Amino acid sequence: MRHLRYLVAAAAIAAFPLVSPNPYFINLAQDIAIAAIGAIGLNILLGLSGQLSLGQAGFLALGAYGSGVLATNHGWPLWATLPVSLLLSAVAGGVLGLVALRTRTHYLAMVTLAFGYIVEILAQRWVDITGGSMGLIGVPQLNFGDFQNGAANYFWAIAATLLLLQMLNDYAMRSRFGRSLHAIKESESFALTVGIDAARWRSLVFMVSAVLAGLSGFFFAHQAGYVSSDAFGLDRSIALLIAVVIGGLGSAYGPILGAIILVILNQLTAGLYEVSYYIFGGILLVVMLFFPAGAVGAVQRLFGRRAAGGSGAVPDTAGAGGAGAGAGAGAGADTGGAGVPAQTGDAGGTAASSASEGAAGIAFTAPATGQGPILELQDITKSYSGVTAVNAVSLKVMPGTVHAVIGPNGAGKSTLINVISGLYQPDSGSIRFMGRDITHLAPHRRAALGLTRTFQNLQLIGTLTVAENVMLGLQRGSGFARGWLRWLASDAEERDERAEALRLLRFFGIERLADVLPGDLPYGHRKLCELARALAQRPTMLFLDEPIAGLNEGEAKEIMEKIRGLKALGMTVLLVEHNMSFVMQLSDTVTVLDYGRKIGEGAPDVVQRDEAVIAAYLGTGEA
Amino acid sequence: MKTADLVQLLISGIAMGSIYTLMGKGLLITFLTTRALNFGQGDFLMIASFLSMTLLLAGTPVVVAVVVVLAVLVVLGVGLERLAIRPLANMTAGSASSLAWILTTMGFGMLLQNTAQLVWGKSRFYSPPLFADEQKKVVELMGARFYLEELIVALVAMVVVGVLYWFLFRARWGKEVAAVSFDKGTASLLGIDVRRVVATSYAIMAVLAAVSGILAGPLTTVQAHMGLLFILKGFAVVCIGGFVNPVGILIAGIGFGIVEAMSNYVDSAFGDLYPFIIALLFLIVRPSGLFGEFKADVR
Numbered sequence: 001m002r003h004l005r006y007l008v009a010a011a012a013i014a015a016f017p018l019v020s021p022n023p024y025f026i027n028l029a030q031d032i033a034i035a036a037i038g039a040i041g042l043n044i045l046l047g048l049s050g051q052l053s054l055g056q057a058g059f060l061a062l063g064a065y066g067s068g069v070l071a072t073n074h075g076w077p078l079w080a081t082l083p084v085s086l087l088l089s090a091v092a093g094g095v096l097g098l099v100a101l102r103t104r105t106h107y108l109a110m111v112t113l114a115f116g117y118i119v120e121i122l123a124q125r126w127v128d129i130t131g132g133s134m135g136l137i138g139v140p141q142l143n144f145g146d147f148q149n150g151a152a153n154y155f156w157a158i159a160a161t162l163l164l165l166q167m168l169n170d171y172a173m174r175s176r177f178g179r180s181l182h183a184i185k186e187s188e189s190f191a192l193t194v195g196i197d198a199a200r201w202r203s204l205v206f207m208v209s210a211v212l213a214g215l216s217g218f219f220f221a222h223q224a225g226y227v228s229s230d231a232f233g234l235d236r237s238i239a240l241l242i243a244v245v246i247g248g249l250g251s252a253y254g255p256i257l258g259a260i261i262l263v264i265l266n267q268l269t270a271g272l273y274e275v276s277y278y279i280f281g282g283i284l285l286v287v288m289l290f291f292p293a294g295a296v297g298a299v300q301r302l303f304g305r306r307a308a309g310g311s312g313a314v315p316d317t318a319g320a321g322g323a324g325a326g327a328g329a330g331a332g333a334d335t336g337g338a339g340v341p342a343q344t345g346d347a348g349g350t351a352a353s354s355a356s357e358g359a360a361g362i363a364f365t366a367p368a369t370g371q372g373p374i375l376e377l378q379d380i381t382k383s384y385s386g387v388t389a390v391n392a393v394s395l396k397v398m399p400g401t402v403h404a405v406i407g408p409n410g411a412g413k414s415t416l417i418n419v420i421s422g423l424y425q426p427d428s429g430s431i432r433f434m435g436r437d438i439t440h441l442a443p444h445r446r447a448a449l450g451l452t453r454t455f456q457n458l459q460l461i462g463t464l465t466v467a468e469n470v471m472l473g474l475q476r477g478s479g480f481a482r483g484w485l486r487w488l489a490s491d492a493e494e495r496d497e498r499a500e501a502l503r504l505l506r507f508f509g510i511e512r513l514a515d516v517l518p519g520d521l522p523y524g525h526r527k528l529c530e531l532a533r534a535l536a537q538r539p540t541m542l543f544l545d546e547p548i549a550g551l552n553e554g555e556a557k558e559i560m561e562k563i564r565g566l567k568a569l570g571m572t573v574l575l576v577e578h579n580m581s582f583v584m585q586l587s588d589t590v591t592v593l594d595y596g597r598k599i600g601e602g603a604p605d606v607v608q609r610d611e612a613v614i615a616a617y618l619g620t621g622e623a
Numbered sequence: 624m625k626t627a628d629l630v631q632l633l634i635s636g637i638a639m640g641s642i643y644t645l646m647g648k649g650l651l652i653t654f655l656t657t658r659a660l661n662f663g664q665g666d667f668l669m670i671a672s673f674l675s676m677t678l679l680l681a682g683t684p685v686v687v688a689v690v691v692v693l694a695v696l697v698v699l700g701v702g703l704e705r706l707a708i709r710p711l712a713n714m715t716a717g718s719a720s721s722l723a724w725i726l727t728t729m730g731f732g733m734l735l736q737n738t739a740q741l742v743w744g745k746s747r748f749y750s751p752p753l754f755a756d757e758q759k760k761v762v763e764l765m766g767a768r769f770y771l772e773e774l775i776v777a778l779v780a781m782v783v784v785g786v787l788y789w790f791l792f793r794a795r796w797g798k799e800v801a802a803v804s805f806d807k808g809t810a811s812l813l814g815i816d817v818r819r820v821v822a823t824s825y826a827i828m829a830v831l832a833a834v835s836g837i838l839a840g841p842l843t844t845v846q847a848h849m850g851l852l853f854i855l856k857g858f859a860v861v862c863i864g865g866f867v868n869p870v871g872i873l874i875a876g877i878g879f880g881i882v883e884a885m886s887n888y889v890d891s892a893f894g895d896l897y898p899f900i901i902a903l904l905f906l907i908v909r910p911s912g913l914f915g916e917f918k919a920d921v922r
Contacts, residue, residue, distance in 0.1 A: 122893075
């Protein structure tokens with residue numbers, strides 16, 4: 001379906017200057033395409049990764065001057081200046097991205113604001129190079145040697161670039177790249193534990209958005225043959241932001257829609273210069289307060305589609321994806337939709353309907369039993385400003401067993417969990433996993449080794465469906481370029497991922513809920529969904545943080561059955577839980593913590609008879 | 624550089640730096656209660672500068688002018704919270720919710736800028752002095768000559784900082800802020816009127832911006848878009864000081880002002896950019912600030 005959409009778009013681009021040779025409209029269309037290129041970059045940054053830049057005009061200026069100055073004053077050809085201007089914005093983006101690496105959202109917003117200001121001042125005052133606000137005059141225009149049709153040629157060049165970027169953008173948003181960014185935005189600690197290197201992704205995305213802004217600036221510089229520093233003020237950054245916000249944050253077609261609205265708005269309000277800040281400021285307030293999903297969201301609501309934030313980025317089925325809002329491809333959706341049941345049917349045919357048989361389709365690496373511990377903690381100590389939460393705890397988890405850690409509140413269980421998964425660094429002691437020292441390994445690397453955890457407070461990504469959440473666990477796959485080419489050629493990658501996600505959901509008996517948002521599920525089903533996602537990571541060892549907290553008896557029983565099923569398949573499970581009867585029925589080994597120390601360990605019936613344990617825990621009443 | 628020049632630069636720097644400190648405190652206080660900064664806080668300052676300038680030029684006594692400006696700004700501050708912050712709490716979790724406050728507070732500030740532009744025009748103005756009889760009233764101390772106004776500005780700012788410190792760490796209100804900052808739900812269960820604490824914090828933010836605006840007016844040129852620089856500097860100061868570290872903010876604010884005065888003296892063309900570049904580099908190298916953050920006590 002998307003091929004049709006792109007072909008229609010390409011045809012429209014090709015035909016536009018011929019159908020409407022009016023230079024005013026061609027110029028307007030150029031403006032829209034230039035703004036849309038910058039907006040796509042900002043949308044990936046803001047809508048997907050949740051980072052806000054208020055200094056895009058700075059990157060725009062670097063792109064514009066980088067090429068404009070070299071071409072005008074030094075006579076460089078444009079094919080040589082383009083890489084320079086992209087490089088300039090990439091380097092600046094990389095440096096500012098260092099801030100994105102380690103700081104919080106509003107820091108980045110303010111830092112980019114300052115960056116934009118610095119660039120603007122430099123452009124204004126460094127007159128020798130930039131011409132200041134008088135402008136750089138006589139910048140060569142890109143007309144491909146045909147002065148007569150220069151404007152049309154230039155439009156084709158920009159619009160073709162935009163189309164290509166849109167295709168890349170669509171892939172980025174629908175593939176694991178987009179899902180990863182969603183995960184980082186919603187819960188960074190979760191992202192780390194499914195093996196996503198959040199810091200790297202954030203700074204990478206920042207750089208990409210800077211380069212796209214630079215590209216937009218490049219096209220801007222060679223559009224009118226004149227570049228003035230007035231073009232790169234804060235209002236430019238805000239205008240770009242408004243385009244993204246109006247269009248709909250995080251939606252695939254929001255930037256284009258927003259760019260169209262912005263350029264038309266600029267035309268309509270050209271005479272209202274005196275109140276332009278009222279207009280822009282008012283738009284920011286009204287859109288954020290009343291239409292946070294933007295124009296794409298409004299269109300979707302109009303047609304009754306799921307209107308959760310960023311839903312445009314994550315169409316729930318291939319069929320719905322065809323109905324790209326505002327792309328005018330609605331007619332194609334029906335045919336696309338027809339293909340979906342067929343796929344599901346195929347998958348259902350190979351794996352039989354009963355859960356136990358479906359389980360055979362679940363893949364993970366089960367290490368051979370009887371080879372010594374799979375996870376080994378040696379004298380782990382962790383304290384916070386004087387309070388020792390975990391004190392010299394050692395622990396051995398044998399492969400293929402269910403090992404429980406119990407203890408009253410404040411016993412240090414949570415700290416121990418976070419130390420094992422790598423969110424906290426222990427003060428002393430060591431952790432070995434499958435014979436390898438992982439004490440100082442970053443959380444996402446531990447996840448990559450097969451140490452997979454779930455959270456006591458569920459960390460499902462609210463803007464992704466259940467199936468997509470599970471697909472988030474499937475963090476492998478091809479690189480971006482290869483993935484994109486395969487995606488252009490066929491739906492195979494996405495279909496395979498979805499089929500695997502459904503297989504996992506079937507094991508947990510919640511396949512029918514695949515296309516529901518997690519927020520709409522009862523708590524027990526959300527727990528199952530999280531287990532399915534953990535399993536999607538193909539863990540060597542599952543690490544469950546209070547898997548039945550907050551569940552009723554029936555739901556708890558269901559979870560217990562599933563964990564038994566996994567054990568039967570050879571999975572190693574480490575769990576932390578309050579519920580004694582659950583732990584005693586399920587575990588092979590139980591470790592008891594109290595005040596940060598290990599006070600008992602052994603088989604459930606042994607531990608239950610241990611004096612110290614009874615005194616510390618069982619004796620003080622039912623937990 | 625002569626010693627006299629140095630002393631003069633130091634005092635100018637301290638005066639401007641204490642205004643940046645006030646801006647930084649304003650950012651801090653709303654961050655504590657709502658995890659949001661007012662990105663239009665510079666525009667609040669701008670409105671205060673314009674108002675006090677207009678009142679003073681019309682012959683209003685300084686005390687009356689200050690009271691009027693404070694009152695107007697408090698209304699703006701509470702209005703900002705009501706209009707641009709509180710409604711966001713009901714927003715469904717999604718792509719926009721965690722960033723919406725940046726855009727709404729900024730939008731609010733843009734409305735203020737446009738208003739100022741319509742009322743006072745686009746020109747630059749000079750505000751009359753608040754304290755000295757003439758703007759150029761010069762005092763001599765140890766051979767150094769400096770403006771009395773600057774010295775008094777720094778003193779007033781320090782008093783305000785002290786009062787705020789007392790509010791946060793000695794008065795009951797400060798404990799309420801700490802509770803709200805820790806967890807809104809828990810705070811309300813403890814009988815704290817969270818809405819009132821939040822609204823008060825925005826009022827205090829506005830008061831700080833008002834004082835900054837009144838003090839800054841005679842030291843700089845007043846124009847509709849002056850706010851951007853002040854919010855940037857205020858934020859730089861907060862970052863360098865360690866985000867929620869009140870003493871760090873004070874030291875960073877004064878330091879920023881002094882560095883700025885020096886760099887302007889050394890390079891009159893691009894000197895005003897140096898402090899920003901230094902602050903940017905600083906953030907990259909030490910994102911948690913000069914003294915780190917007080918993790919335990921987030922006031």
